[in-house]
Amino acid sequence: MTALYIDADACPVKSEAERVATRHRVKMYIVSNGGLRPSQNPLVETVIVPDGPDVADMWIADRCGTGDVVVTGDIPLAAKCIEAGALVLKHNGEALTSANIGNVLASRDLMTDLRAADPFRQGGGKSFGKADRSRFLDGLERALRKAATLA
Template structure:
């Protein structure tokens, strides 16, 4: 059991929550990004730097993930791929992606992408707030409690 973090787009505050949680519970987390990421020295934290390019980090996570691992990502297609492999996916806002909800989320993502490509201004996601951080920390703690080493 391990945690994989799609680190290129993961907010700093969420990374800090993961650092603390993994050190506290002694569960390993690997951060995957296409640019250098400074992480605290810890036997429970590691970093894989991949080449720059579209979906290179995502592909590395899909290659390495195992059933029951947890992937932290806001990338819905990546969440879909890891769920297909039997892993769990959690967004930095605390939303747990599942077999039951991932297809509808993919459909909504594709719909919004179609709107944007046709020139409709859809705006981006709201800034991460304290409610989002707490929701993420709560979901991460539930996962860690169920998967103690």
């Protein structure tokens, strides 16, 4: 049975994901260290993990598998979930796959090194807009349809 896992810390598309998951009748887990208002939707389970580095990520990585969908902006978590067989989406709808995760990890590591070498290079990136939200909805729809064939 397909499940949808949301790495909820700083996730801008929780409500959109809930709407799509409900339409597909898919169990959704919103995982964080706290501070979230629980949903009244019976398909949505809010999981509060203990404080600590990467505890929410480990919770998701330990449970996801083939036929599941994970929404995260955390690239190392995405790599673990892909390895477990899950389909992975970033918040902007970009699919992370076994074909592109290596390049994404390498780019992430390069940017981390550049920021460490130049403390003034701390750019926040572009803002999250309507087009990103629309791409996410489209990407999640496609991912859940594909996941249903794998589960």
